[in-house]
Amino acid sequence: MQSTSSTKINIIEVMVMTDSKKTDQALNALVILNTAIKNVRLYPPTSASVSSVIEKLYLSLLDLLLQEEQISFSESEKALLIDGRPLSPKDQERPHTASLLNLLLGLGLKSITFTKGLEKEELFRFIELFSRTPESIQENGGINKLLTDQNIVHVVLDEKLYVAIDKDHQFVAGLDITDDQIKNFFLMMHPEMDPDSPQFAEMAKDPEALSKAFNTGLSKIIAQKETLTGMQLSESLNQMLSLLDKASGNLSDEKRELLSHSVGQALIASDPALAEELTRQNTEQLLGGFLLQYLMAELMDRNPDTGQGNDSGNPGVKEVSGDPKSKLLQVAEKFSQRLQDTRTLLDEGLMAVLPKIIEQLAAQKEQETIENMLEQLIENLYSENTEVRLIAAKSLADIIENLPDERRDEVVEKLSGQIIPWLTDETVFSLGYQRICFVLRDITKNYISQRNFPYALKYLGAFNTIAGNNAGKPNDFKNTSDEIISQLACPENIGILLQEIESPDQQRRENVGRVFVSLGSTAIEDLLDQLRTTTDSNERVQIMHLISTAGERALPLITGRINKEEPWFYLRNIAYLLGQIGNTESTRALVPLLYRRNEKLRNEALKSIYRMGGDQRGKILMEAYPLVEEEFKPVIIEVIGQSKAADAVPFLMDLLKDKPLIASVTRTTLEEKICTALGAIGSPDAIDLLSNITATKSFLGLRAYPEKVKAAAARALISIQTKLGQSP
Template sequence: MTNVEIQQKAVDTLVTMNTAIKNLRLYPATSAMIVQTVDKLYEAFLEIFANEDSLIFAKSERSLLICGDALPQKDQERLAVTAFLDLMLNFGVRRITFEKGMKKEELTTFVDLMSKKPETIRNKGGLQALAAEGRLEHIILNQKVYVASDHGHQVMAGLDIKDDQIIQYLAAAYPEQDIDLERVRDMAKDANWIMRIFQSGMTQIQQNRGSVDNGLLSEHMVRMLGILDKVADEADQDGISQFIGKSIADLDPDLIRLILRQKIQDLFGGNLYQYIVSQIDDAKYEAVTRQMHLPGDDGPADDSQAGTSTMGATKKTYGRRSQVESSLEEQGGQKEIQARLLDKQVQQILNTGEDAFSDPLMTASLPDVIRQLAVRNDQEQTDALIDKVVNGLFSANPEIRVQAAASLVEIIDDFPVERQPELVRNLSKRLIEWVRREETASRSYKIICHRLKDLAQDDIRRERFDDALPVLDVFNRIHAGGLEKNDTVHALASEIISELTSGDLLNILFEEFNTDAKKKRLEAGRALARLGEVPLNRLLDMLREHNDSNERVRILQLVTDIGQTAVPVIRARIKEDEPWYYLRNLAYLLGRVGSEATVNTLKPLLLHNNNRVRQEALKSVHRIGGNERGPLLLSVLPRIDVSFKINVIEMLGILQFAGAVEPLVKELTDRPLRESPSRADLEEKICTALGHIGAPEAIPALSKVSRSGGFFSVRPYPEKARIAAGKALSAIKRRQAEAKR
């Protein structure tokens, strides 16, 4: 393959590798997503090894080399490349060699190691040691390779003049580089570019702190300032010098002192010095001047003393920070440039699609961008950026949702503490909907859930009960199983419900529910209905103890609002020794909150010795029992007295339960020798029920009853039973005739 082909395939491989590494941070190594991604990555390597013996990634400053050659600039800027460079930097790796013969197990181990936190790897001996333990025979780290390059072919070849070269040159990392200042001057017509270059140069110089003497660092910085002064457009010099002045004023006193002692008074039209001094805060100013001329030094005035004198005059002339900022507002300058830079960054983020959340640099910059917008009270753009992040929560791509959630958490945390609840409240409607939909229990998901919980707690304490309902509702539905979620999310919801029912919150709600002092009894009740078993048990205790029927009715209505989740708690309350009126209320509740699946909970109440309890249970069975009503009623029939049996048989007839025909016929024909006073009513109800059911199997028994009134009949059936039997026979035969048509 040609170098270009190798580079392209290598970059494609990095894309897949980064995906595998990111996925491993989110999902178990055994998940289908991870296995498929690693398989795809291994196939990409095999394709390269079909033509090459090895694939080498090496880091040169901020550039990536593929088998000794630098990638083109457009590829250097790709997310996969910059992300991989960051990984190499974080793990202290300058070169990674993948050799032909590499097994998939080696690649899987390597990707797993790269997905760990750098500090975790360092604590275990470093990446190289762990790679050796993992027997990565075909993945070699930091192997020294000497590449011969012909004259003119450099790491930066074909890139013309790059920002990286300029930064290195300005920072004195490579002072021997031959930089065409005229060409740099053309690039410097954009003030934003100069400020970006300055920031990058400062970063590179700062990275050498500790390993390079501060004096030499300050010389490098002043050298950089001198070059920027030469190339900056005159019209932009004042604004740029203000920006640079603020950046230098933020350094530590020792480095500021060393910079101010050098000849910078004439840079940027003579303004840079004044902007540095005027923006140093008072405490730092004292430290700088104390270092430049220590108390008790009686020697002749030297450059240090002269510098101190100049600083004092500058500080006196330009006053405190507020005066300088007022001057800058009048002149435009730095603030105008910073505003343009910020607006440009905002538009870049807003104009990028969902891919923005795959760019670590862009997502990392979001909190800072929003902070700057907040400083200038730009609510419109702040809202637009936050809205974009929230939209990411609803992406079809789970990785984007996870990243968007992480960004939102960081944005909220970066807001002033006193404004964080307001931000969460403004977003709460969409966040609740996201909690309802989201399937991935990421760390950020948990944090946002607890943010919403805090919001609900605050609402309850402020007696804004209705405002708390949407949050309470979504967590209660997850906790109760109304929303299908994985075990982690279900446990999280249960934890939140538990926290909401601890402490003083329940007392606040019950106080209002019992007294209606704030005229918010209904709202407090609705909140209680969404807080799970703890308030429910308390409500059921009140239902048993209250003598006031109005209070009992309110409780019954509230428990009814709780719904099916109340069934297990109510079931546990059904005990023989409970007062009959309490059990009747429990039967009533089961008829409102139960279902066909839970109708058998009513069986003990159907068998209770108090008729009012049994009658309420029978109504509830009819209300919720569905197809389970017939079997349940038939199961209690042999165990109940005649008076209640009449009601149950009537219900079986209304239900037209065919399974009841045989036992009802048996009950009708097996007459006891001594009949109770209600036996006639029972036989009448049986005949009527058989007529409603309409089963032909009942015709012989009904005929016998109907004909039993003759002169020669032995023990004839009561007249009311004979009449009911005749009607039942007519109904059955009519139905048979209709069926034949």
């Protein structure tokens, strides 16, 4: 940059940060800013995921604003500047840098500035606004109106002022376009004219006069080309085009189209590279969109090395000279054909035009044409040429990120059969790949919100495949998928699944369970926490039903809760869950609950051991028996008998033989239960002992066994002999 020149870009007046440490702090704030926007989009406002990241962002900005009056992030020529200083090439490539740039461009903004006095609640309101879709913001009056409505005064957007860099350099702001400046457009080109004359007023209605005025201004700009930077040329041209657009606002579409052709021809003739650069900027609204359409069509026809030239010999493409929509379709068809040639993908200029074509097709609701073009683009995702794949991924991300949500979801769904296999098989991680993953994440969240679980499962399945099959691939693939799955396991989505798990439709319940399982361990852990805190019995039932759908995947997480000092009612629910989905191994985790004093808790644990212990029930209960409380021992013996645990017969017989000298009510109850258990098991090994018990008589007033025990032994003996086919 020459010391005598001034550069026109839109940024905020700030104190220049010369200390690299401050730049690093600003970059750190940028990372947190992107995370905050993402979390606000995914989680409810009261979620810890939102409150914690807002707190971190606030503290990060507060630290910067202690040193500076304000901190700004701005865009210039698709590069990010911090306080007017461009970042290093390495920092420009970082994902969070690209994310903020895309956000600024998507909202048509040049800068965000945070100023001293910013409050945390004010910051939260701003992040909530900034996380909305561009369509939602426009429908509600635009971002600046929303800032005013929300009383956000310490965040400034798109302010255009002079920014002093040093004594030899100065950034000069752009002009705001007002009705009075329509006159300035002509006065800039024809200073000799009287702005109040009838001739002057007529010129504003004449496309030819407007075109001549533009050509005059363009000639002046091009004449200074050698002394201006690319940034200065672009900014000056954009200002002039904006004035021209304002001046021609009352013209009919037919006249604006004629004017667009004249302006486009002049631009391409004067500087094709400058014309190409215009197609990459937000120029789709200029002159009713006709200028961009003309430039795109002309630039494609001027590049014969990446397709079929001007397609004049192709019978499938007709030269259309009709309405704007027909001309747009012609441009789209030409580009679609060129996408079949990988050289098109390697032509940066042409590929920069593609998102603009799609945007205009979307505005015209040309869904089928969009899908056809994207099919051609997606085929390049499977190219053996890595560079082609990376460019195709970036282009696809550029396009689908900017489609309206409802149209985006429909388009991606129709193309999912091509996208998902590439997603799971790709071996080179890129920002384009990650951005596509994030789009699919948002689509998945929409499907869950709409209760369209089969569609959500398709994408969740892909993310789980990527997270679980990372052999030979960079960890970025697994990390991205893990992050997405964790984000989708948000309270909002879990709440929907809890509602739907009680559906009378079995297929729907199964799909709900499959979605829940796909959300991974984070979802299970969160529900287990919720199970502890909720006081609503119906909600507890819903939670346990939903966790049960996770099956064995949930077992280690459930058993991990048993060793903690949890309240008895929570552990009772844990025991119930294990009784529903546990196995022999997990059943052993319930044994400590048998030692607890709470009767309801230990009964639930015993019930689950009986249900899931299999052929290990007898062994598990025999090992637990010595440590359980005396009044609970008869219950343990009863369950051993119900389990028909033949391996417990010697253990039961020893208990029965080990008779105290003085009988007690508790002992009598225990002996009855032992005899009953032996009868239920039916082992012939117990016949002799049971026979002896029934035959014993009292001696000197002391009975060997109480009558209740002898009666129980007699019943057991009959049961065993009947099973063996013997006569009692």
